[in-house]
Amino acid sequence: MRWFNIRGWSDVTIATPYLWLVIFFLIPFLIVVAMSFATRTTTSPPFSFGVTDNYLDFRNYARLFQDDLYIRAFLTSIKNAAMATFVCLLVGYPMALGLTRVSKSARNILLMLVILPFWTSFLLRVYAWIGLMGTNSWFNKLLTSAYNTLVPQAWELNSIHLMNTNFAVVLVTVYSYLPFMILPLYANLEKLDMTLNEAAMDLGSRPFRVFLDVTLPLSVPGIIAGGLLVFIPACGELVIPGLVGNPSNPMIGRVISDEFASARDWPMASAVAVALLILMVGPMMLYTYYDAKAQEKKAMEP
Amino acid sequence: MTETATSQKTAASSAPFIRIENVSKSFGSFKAVDSVSLAIKKGEIFALLGGSGCGKTTLLRMLAGFETPTTGKIFIDGQDMTNIPAYERPVNMMFQSYALFPHMSVEKNIAYGLKHEKMTDAQRKDRVREMLDLVQLSQFGHRKPHQISGGQRQRVALARALARAPKLLLLDEPLAALDKKLREHTQFELMNIQHKTGVTFVVVTHDQEEAMILSDRMAVMDKGQVKQVGAPTEVYEYPNSKFVAGFIGSINFAEGKVAAVNGDMAEIDLPSMGGRFTACSIPGLEAGKDITLAIRPEKIAISRENPGTKNAVQGVVNDLGYLGKDSLYKVQLPSGMIVSVNLVNARRVGEYDRLAVWEDKVWLSFEPGSPILLTN
Numbered sequence: 001m002r003w004f005n006i007r008g009w010s011d012v013t014i015a016t017p018y019l020w021l022v023i024f025f026l027i028p029f030l031i032v033v034a035m036s037f038a039t040r041t042t043t044s045p046p047f048s049f050g051v052t053d054n055y056l057d058f059r060n061y062a063r064l065f066q067d068d069l070y071i072r073a074f075l076t077s078i079k080n081a082a083m084a085t086f087v088c089l090l091v092g093y094p095m096a097l098g099l100t101r102v103s104k105s106a107r108n109i110l111l112m113l114v115i116l117p118f119w120t121s122f123l124l125r126v127y128a129w130i131g132l133m134g135t136n137s138w139f140n141k142l143l144t145s146a147y148n149t150l151v152p153q154a155w156e157l158n159s160i161h162l163m164n165t166n167f168a169v170v171l172v173t174v175y176s177y178l179p180f181m182i183l184p185l186y187a188n189l190e191k192l193d194m195t196l197n198e199a200a201m202d203l204g205s206r207p208f209r210v211f212l213d214v215t216l217p218l219s220v221p222g223i224i225a226g227g228l229l230v231f232i233p234a235c236g237e238l239v240i241p242g243l244v245g246n247p248s249n250p251m252i253g254r255v256i257s258d259e260f261a262s263a264r265d266w267p268m269a270s271a272v273a274v275a276l277l278i279l280m281v282g283p284m285m286l287y288t289y290y291d292a293k294a295q296e297k298k299a300m301e302p
Numbered sequence: 303m304t305e306t307a308t309s310q311k312t313a314a315s316s317a318p319f320i321r322i323e324n325v326s327k328s329f330g331s332f333k334a335v336d337s338v339s340l341a342i343k344k345g346e347i348f349a350l351l352g353g354s355g356c357g358k359t360t361l362l363r364m365l366a367g368f369e370t371p372t373t374g375k376i377f378i379d380g381q382d383m384t385n386i387p388a389y390e391r392p393v394n395m396m397f398q399s400y401a402l403f404p405h406m407s408v409e410k411n412i413a414y415g416l417k418h419e420k421m422t423d424a425q426r427k428d429r430v431r432e433m434l435d436l437v438q439l440s441q442f443g444h445r446k447p448h449q450i451s452g453g454q455r456q457r458v459a460l461a462r463a464l465a466r467a468p469k470l471l472l473l474d475e476p477l478a479a480l481d482k483k484l485r486e487h488t489q490f491e492l493m494n495i496q497h498k499t500g501v502t503f504v505v506v507t508h509d510q511e512e513a514m515i516l517s518d519r520m521a522v523m524d525k526g527q528v529k530q531v532g533a534p535t536e537v538y539e540y541p542n543s544k545f546v547a548g549f550i551g552s553i554n555f556a557e558g559k560v561a562a563v564n565g566d567m568a569e570i571d572l573p574s575m576g577g578r579f580t581a582c583s584i585p586g587l588e589a590g591k592d593i594t595l596a597i598r599p600e601k602i603a604i605s606r607e608n609p610g611t612k613n614a615v616q617g618v619v620n621d622l623g624y625l626g627k628d629s630l631y632k633v634q635l636p637s638g639m640i641v642s643v644n645l646v647n648a649r650r651v652g653e654y655d656r657l658a659v660w661e662d663k664v665w666l667s668f669e670p671g672s673p674i675l676l677t678n
Contacts, residue, residue, distance in 0.1 A: 198368055199401035201388045203415035203466070213414075217405050 029277075036060055036270035047266050060271035070255065070272060074279070077252040080166055080241070081234035084173035085181075088230050089223065091174065092181035096222075097215070099182075100189045111186070114179050122176065126243050129172050133162035133244065168244040169251070173234050180233075181226040188222025189215070221294045228287045232280050252276055319344035319502055320365070320470060325374030326526075327360050334360040336526035337374070342519075347496055347503040349513035352523035353549070361523075362472050362506045366395045379469055394468040398475040400459035402447040408458050409434070409443040415466040433461040436495060453484050460492075464499060473505045477512055489515050510550050514538065522546050544676055547596045554599065554641050560591045567670060570595060576637045579613050580670045587675070594676040599644040601672040604631060604657065605665050614667040617641065619658050624651075631658070633666055641666060 037058070039051040049055055064070045099110055117125060132139040140159055148156045162168055192215065200210040238253035245251065250258070252272065259269035318341035327335040335357040342348045350358040363369045364376060367388030375384045383391055394415065402411050412433050416426045434440045437457035442450055447458065456479070463471055476492065477485045493516060496503050507513050513520050514534040521531045522545075530537055530546045541547035544555065558572035568583040572595060581595060608614060620640060621632035629651075631643040643666060645657065658664045 193399070193401065195397050195399055195401040196403060198366075198388070199395070199397055199403070200414070201368075202366060202393075202395045203462070204389050204418035206389055214403060 032270045032273055035267055036274050038267045038270075040265050040267050045266065046264050057267070060267050061275075063268065064271060064275055070252075070275075073250055073252045073255045074275075076166070076249055077235045077237075078279075080169050080173065080251060081231050081237070083170045084177065084234050085227050085231045087170065087174045088178055088181040089227065092178055092185055092226065093219075093223075096182050096185035096189055099186050100192075114182050118179070123239070125176070126172055126240060129168075129175065130163065130244060133168055135159040135161075135163070163244060164246050166246060166249065169237075169241050169246075172240045172244050173230075173237060176240065177230045177234060180229040184225035184229060185219065185222040188219050188225070192218055221290060224287055224290050228283055231283065235280065236276060317344075318342065319379060320504075321375075321377040322361070322365075323375045323377070325361070325364060325371045325376060327357075327364060327369060328372045333526050335364070335371075338523075338526070338528050340521060340528065340531065342502065342504065344502055345500050346518040347493070347505060347516055349505045349507060349517035349520035350523060351507055351510060351513040351520050351549075353508060356523040357526040358506045358508075358523050359474065362395075362474055362504065365470065365504060366393055366472050367391045392469040393472060394463040394466055394470075395472040395474065396459045396463045396476055398478060400447075400455050400479075402455060402458055402462070404447055407444050407446055408439065408450070411447070411458055412462045412465050415462065419466065429465060433465050436464070436498070437461045453480055453488065456480060456488065460495065464495070464501065467499075468501060471501045471503050473503060475507055475509075476505060478507075478509070485512075492516060514550075522549060524549070539674075541596070541674060541676075543678055544594060544596070547674060547676065552599055552642060553596050554602075556595045556597075556639065558593055558595060560587055560589050560593055562589050563587050568675070570675075574635075574637050574639045575615060575641075576635055577615065579673075581613075581673045581675055582671050584675050584677075586677070591677065595673045596676055597668055597673040599630070599642040600628075600646070602641065602643045602666050602668050604633070604643050604645055605667070606658065606662075608665050609667045611667055613670065614665055616663060616665050619660055619662045619664055622656075622658075622660060629656075631664075633664060 035047060037056040037060070038047040038049050039057045039059075040046060041048045041051060049057075051057070052059075095114070099107055099114075102110065131137055134140060136159075140162060144157055144159050147160065196214050196218070197210050200214045201207070205213060236253045237251065238257055241251040241254055245254075256269050256272050256276070259265045259272060263269075320340075320342040322338055322340040322342075325335060325338050326333065338357075338361060340348075350361060352358045360369060364371055365378075367383070367386060367390075371384060375382060377383065378392065383393075403414065406414065409430055412430050413426060416429055419426075421429070430443070431440070434443055437460055439450075439454060439457055439461070442454060442458075447455055450458070456476070460476075473492075477488055480488055489512065492503075503516075505513070505516055507516075517534060519531065519533050520537060522529045522537060524545055530542050532540075537546060538550050541550065547553050548555070556572045556574045558570050558574070561569040561571045561578060563569075563583055566583055567580055568587055570579050570581060570593060571577075572579055575595075579595065587593075603609065608616075615635060617633040617635045619631055620634040623630040623632075624647075626647070628644050628646045631645065633641045633643055635641060
C-alpha cells in the first residue's frame with residue numbers, strides 16, 4: 001500500500017475547501033437559521049425552543065415586516081450599496097480601461113497603486129475620512145469657501161454638513177471598495193481582442209461608437225463581477241455606516257449587531273441575518289448564471 | 303458599344319488607383335517600412351509577399367489607417383489618405399483572425415458597417431441578403447460566430463468587409479487559418495468574388511504559393527523594402543536578386559565569373575559546378591565580371607546516359623525524395639556542390655524502376671535559356 005496515491009490525494013485536495021466551507025460556513029449558518037426560529041428568553045444563552053405552542057417560532061420573521069425599522073434598514077442598505085456600486089462603476093471603468101491601454105511597465109505600477117491602499121489599515125483610512133469631513137477640517141473649509149463663492153449670499157454656509165450622512169457612507173464605501181470594482185473589470189477588459197476595436201473602426205465607427213458597440217457589451221461579465229463584489233459587502237457593511245453614517249437611519253449590519261449585542265435578542269438578530277443572506281443569494285445566483293453562460297460560450301469557441 | 307466600354311475599362315485600369323509614395327514607418331529606432339513606393343491598379347489583386355517582420359503587415363495597416371506613415375504619402379483614387387482616420391477611408395479590411403464581433407449574429411456583423419451609410423432599413427436588409435448570397439451563407443444569418451465553422455467565419459469576414467462596397471479591400475493572410483483542402487477551394491472563390499465585385503484587393507501573405515495563385519501582380523518585401531514588383535511569372539522566372547530568387551520557390555545557386563560574351567550567349571566559368579557553361583546573356587555583361595548563376599530544380603534534366611549537349615555535368619545521387627507528383631533528387635557533383643533536381647513523375651513508378659537511386663551516377667543538363675544570371 002503506497003502512501004502516495006494520486007487519486008486519493010486529488011480527492012483530498014478537492015474535499016479540503018468543501019470541508020472548510022461546511023465547518024466554517026454551513027454549520028454556523030444552520031445554527032443561525034435554527035436560532036432564528038427560537039424564542040428570546042432570559043436564560044443563558046438567551047433563547048430557547050418550544051416556549052410557544054409551536055416548536056418553531058415564526059414571530060421573528062413576522063416582525064421583520066411589522067416593525068418598519070427593519071424594512072427601512074434594508075432599504076437604506078440597498079440604496080447606499082447601489083449608489084456606491086454605481087459610482088464605483090463610473091469611476092472604476094475608465095480606470096480599468098485606461099490600465100489596458102498603457103504600456104506593460106506602466107500597467108504594473110498603476111495596478112500596484114490600485115492595490116496600495118490595502119496596505120494601510122482599513123480603520124485608519126476611515127478615520128482619515130472622518131478627519132477630512134469634520135466641520136473644522138481644512139477640507140471642509142475649502143469646500144465651504146468654494147461653495148460660498150459660487151452661490152448668492154443668502155445661501156452661504158458656515159460649513160458643509162458631511163459627517164453622519166448617507167452621502168458620507170456612500171463616499172467612504174466607494175473609496176474603500178473601488179479596487180474590487182477595478183480589478184475584475186481590468187481582468188475582463190484586458191482579455192478583449194483589440195482587433196475587434198480595429199474592425200469596428202475599419203467599418204466606419206468613431207472611437208466612442210466603437211466603445212458603445214464593442215467594448216461595453218463585451219465587458220458586461222466584468223461589470224457584473226465587479227458590481228457584485230462591491231454591492232454584496234457594501235449591503236452588509238457595519239464599520240463605515242457606524243463611523244460616518246447617520247445613527248438614526250441605520251443600515252442592516254448595524255441592526256443585526258445591535259440586536260445581538262445591546263438588545264440581546266439573538267433570535268431576532270438571526271432572522272435579520274437570514275433575510276439579508278437570502279437577499280444577497282439572489283444577485284449571487286444571477287452572477288453564477290452569467291458566469292457559467294460566459295464559460296460555456298468560451299468553451300464552444302475553438 | 304462593348305468595345306468602347308472595354309477600352310474605357312483598360313484606360314481606367316492602367317492608371318494607378320492606389321499610390322504609395324516613399325512611405326516609411328519607424329517604431330522607435332526600428333524601421334518597419336523603409337521608403338516604399340508602389341502603384342496598384344484598379345481592380346487587380348495585388349499581393350504583398352514576405353517573411354515575418356518584413357513590413358508587409360505594417361504597410362497594410364497604413365493603407366487601412368491604423369498606422370500613420372512616419373514619412374511619405376498614400377493616395378487612394380487620387381485622394382490623399384495619409385492622415386485620414388480608418389473610419390473615414392473607403393477601405394475595408396479582412397483581418398487574419400477575422401475579428402468577427404462575438405456578441406452579434408452573422409447578419410448583424412455584416413450589417414455593422416452599413417449603419418453609417420445613408421440607406422433605408424429595407425436597403426440595408428437587401429444588402430445583407432446580397433452579401434450572404436455572395437458568400438453562400440444565406441442559411442446562417444442568425445447564427446453567432448462561435449456557432450459556425452472556421453471556413454464559414456472566413457466568408458462572413460469577407461462579406462462584412464465587402465458590404466460597404468469599399469474602393470479597396472485589404473486581406474491580411476486570408477487563408478492562413480484554413481486547412482489545405484479548404485484553402486485551395488477558397489483561393490478560387492476569393493478570385494471569383496473579386497471578379498464579380500471588381501473591388502481592388504491587396505493581400506498580405508507569407509505563403510508564396512498563395513500569392514502566385516491569387517495575385518495579378520505581387521511585391522516581394524524584405525526588411526521593410528520592396529525587392530521586386532511584377533506578375534507572378536515575372537517574379538518567378540526573372541527574379542532580380544538572389545533574395546527574390548531564393549525566397550520564391552527553391553533554387554540552386556553557383557558563383558562564378560563571365561569568361562566571354564558572344565552575342566546573345568555568355569560563357570560562364572563555374573568552379574563549384576566544375577566547368578564552363580553557356581547561358582543566355584543579360585544586358586551589361588562583360589568578360590571577367592563576377593556572376594551568380596541560379597537555376598530552378600525543375601529546369602534541370604536528369605538522365606543515366608550522357609545527353610551529349612552543352613551544359614551537362616555528371617554527379618552521384620546523394621539523396622532522393624518521393625513527393626508523389628514529382629521526385630526530388632539531390633545530386634552531388636565532383637566539386638562537392640549539391641544540386642537539387644525535380645523530376646515530374648509522368649508515369650507511375652515502382653520501387654525498382656526508378657530512373658536512379660542512391661549512389662547511382664547520373665547526368666544533369668540544362669538549356670542555355672533556363673538559368674537566371676544575377677550580377678548582384
